[in-house]
Structures are given as structure tokens and as C-alpha cells.
Amino acid sequence: MTQRAIEIILMRQLASYLAMPIMLFDPEGNLLFYNEPAETILGRRFDETGEIPLSEWYAMIDPTAEDGSPLPLETRPLVIALQTRQAAHRAFWMRMPDGSRRKVESTAFPLEGQGGRNLGAVAILMGVRSG
Amino acid sequence: MEVRGSDGTLLVLDAGTGIRRLGANLGPDAGRVDVLLTHLHMDHIQGLGFFRPLDQPGQEVHIWGPPSTTLDLQARLSRYLSPPLFPVRLRELLCRLTLHDVPLQGFEIGELKIVAALVCHPGPTVGYRITEGGVSIAYIPDHEPALGARRFPEQSDWTSGFDLAAGADLLIHDAQYSAAEYSQRVGWGHSALLHAVGFAAAAEVKRLVTFHHDPGHDDAALDRLIDEARSSVEASFEFIPGTEGARFDLGPRNHPSVDVPAASAARNHGRRGIM
Numbered sequence: 001m002t003q004r005a006i007e008i009i010l011m012r013q014l015a016s017y018l019a020m021p022i023m024l025f026d027p028e029g030n031l032l033f034y035n036e037p038a039e040t041i042l043g044r045r046f047d048e049t050g051e052i053p054l055s056e057w058y059a060m061i062d063p064t065a066e067d068g069s070p071l072p073l074e075t076r077p078l079v080i081a082l083q084t085r086q087a088a089h090r091a092f093w094m095r096m097p098d099g100s101r102r103k104v105e106s107t108a109f110p111l112e113g114q115g116g117r118n119l120g121a122v123a124i125l126m127g128v129r130s131g
Numbered sequence: 132m133e134v135r136g137s138d139g140t141l142l143v144l145d146a147g148t149g150i151r152r153l154g155a156n157l158g159p160d161a162g163r164v165d166v167l168l169t170h171l172h173m174d175h176i177q178g179l180g181f182f183r184p185l186d187q188p189g190q191e192v193h194i195w196g197p198p199s200t201t202l203d204l205q206a207r208l209s210r211y212l213s214p215p216l217f218p219v220r221l222r223e224l225l226c227r228l229t230l231h232d233v234p235l236q237g238f239e240i241g242e243l244k245i246v247a248a249l250v251c252h253p254g255p256t257v258g259y260r261i262t263e264g265g266v267s268i269a270y271i272p273d274h275e276p277a278l279g280a281r282r283f284p285e286q287s288d289w290t291s292g293f294d295l296a297a298g299a300d301l302l303i304h305d306a307q308y309s310a311a312e313y314s315q316r317v318g319w320g321h322s323a324l325l326h327a328v329g330f331a332a333a334a335e336v337k338r339l340v341t342f343h344h345d346p347g348h349d350d351a352a353l354d355r356l357i358d359e360a361r362s363s364v365e366a367s368f369e370f371i372p373g374t375e376g377a378r379f380d381l382g383p384r385n386h387p388s389v390d391v392p393a394a395s396a397a398r399n400h401g402r403r404g405i406m
Contacts, residue, residue: 002288003290003292004289010279013280014279016279117235
């Protein structure tokens, strides 16, 4: 298996020590890593799932607007970070492991490595609270 | 650290104090010299100003090293090779000097195929893998692959430096600390000896040469650390404490030879000078 970029390895190590839910995505949107706080939100352990494809990730959390309508792809912070290489932030609703829906806020930012390499993006979930 | 290809290609790995003697031993017909810097910490560049080929008119010298995110190699090296740190400026050197921001993919020098990759160490730092005819050397002298790892070694794809070292015939790797010392120096960019051993085992190298010994360790301390490591780990590879003057003949494959100075000679030369 090909070794990941050092910036990605270090980002994972940092995320594993932080107390907020952090997810690390590759340039194609595959979920490469999520830390323990994110595990409690997703109801899955990274050691058990490993990487998660973008389509499966969105199927898991089913992000919607407050009225329950699907969140357009181009308005999702992660998609903005991956496609436009700009940081983005917004609130939306997501499905929790027990089936309930909660309002969350997500900030996503692109990862640009040495030499301008596109390494993917980081998404942070904040203000997770009951709906 | 001097590497010679079968066609005579000369690579010099880093430019610490040992490069002065290497330069003094190169004759006027040395041909092209390529210096591969892993990073620009002082212990890896302080010998540059005393490397004779740089002062030889017409001598072709290439220096490769990592840029920072904002400065190229020339700008970074000029901070050292200029007053007040050094009386001679980079542009005043007499040789035919070419500086290269080292590419983070494969490149070739003579018959040698070289791969540089960023590794875990403070500031932009690369390790090198040098291959010729199916025989590979991995050189990662300053490396902390265990930094932040919940368990080490991690899976190979999440381990810094793994691709450089994987299956190498010779791995020259940072082994600066004892386990107790490392616990007090996490994040300083170096490895405990047992981390180097674990990394080498995970990468399934043929030989590990421990390197970048702590300047505070005398030969007795090094012998004790290495004996402890040997007794605690059943290594699947040859485990060679790095010593000044050690020579490794790696080609052709399956017929390598290792010429390591006897222990007493190593002590006489001292082990600290090989960084």
C-alpha cells in the first residue's frame, strides 16, 4: 500500500490528539481518517471501517437543510473545499447513528502541501447539539 | 556520507563536518559532485563552507535540497553562506555550482535513480532512496516516524518514510535516543533506537545502520543501548551500529559485503563524527 503524504500523516496525528470531531479527506473526497470525537458522532470506529468512500460518507450522514430538503452538493463545505480550494462553513442537519437528526456546523478547508500539491481537505464538525 | 555508483557517480549525502575530509580526499579529476541535503539544520550544512570542490575553479558541483514553502534552496542556503555567519557568499564560490530544489519524485544522477520524499522532522526535510541495478539504499538520518503514533509502527501507509525504506538493502536511519530520552524529547524530530529497529522491521529492510547518535552518548553508552536493543528484539535484518569509516559494498545484488571497523578502531575514530 502506498504511503501517504507526510502532511496527511501529520494531520492525522494532530487530529488524533484534538478533542473536536475532525475528518480527513483525500482530493477525491474519500474519508481517509476520522478521530475519536468523530467516531462518537458517526457511531463507527475508524479501526473497524478504515477509509470510507465519499458516496458512502454522504449516505451515512444524509445532510439536509433545516426543512429536510437535500443539501445541494455545491453548498456543502467539504465539496467547496475540495472543488474550489477555499475554506467554507455552514450549518446543516445530519443523521445520527440512532436515526435522529441533529443540527451541526461544519468548517472545511483545503490541504495544500509542499510544492502546491493538492492533498485533500479537512472537515471539522462543531456545535453538535440536539435538534 | 559518500555514495559511489558503479559508473563512478559520486553522491555526498548531507554536508556536516565530515564533508571537509571527503572533499580533501577528492582529486582534481573528481568529476561532477552532487551533494544531496536532507534539510538545512546546521549539523547538515556546516561543512559546506569547507568543502574543497566548492572552491575549485571549473569544478562542477550540484547541491540538491528541499525548499521551504516560501523560499527556494538558494535563498535558504544563502542565509548560512553569507556574512556574518560565513565570510564567503554563495555567489562568490569558484566552482560551477548549480542549486536544485529537490523534486519530490524520481530523478537520476548518472546511473543512480533517486527518490526524495518529505519525512517527519521539524522544517522541510526529505529522506532519499538511491537505487542502481535493483539495489537500494535508504537514507533517513533525521526522522521521527513515531511522532504522535498511538502505536508504532503504524500501518505502512500511515508511517512516515515507509516508501523510502521498503525492502531497502541498506537503511541508514536516525537512532538518537534511548527510550527514556525519547520520552523527554517527543517532537524534536529524532528516533529512539527501538523506533529505528521497529521501523526497519516494518519496512523489511536487509540491513539497518543506526545513525545520528546523540552527541551526549559515549561509545560505552552506545554499546549498552545497542546490546539492549539486540536482546529485546528478534531482528529479521542485519543490525549494524553506524561507525565512522564504515563501508558497504552493495552490488551486485545477493553479493553485498560489509566492512565495518573493529570495535576498538571505531572507538578510536569516535562514532559521533558520522552525522
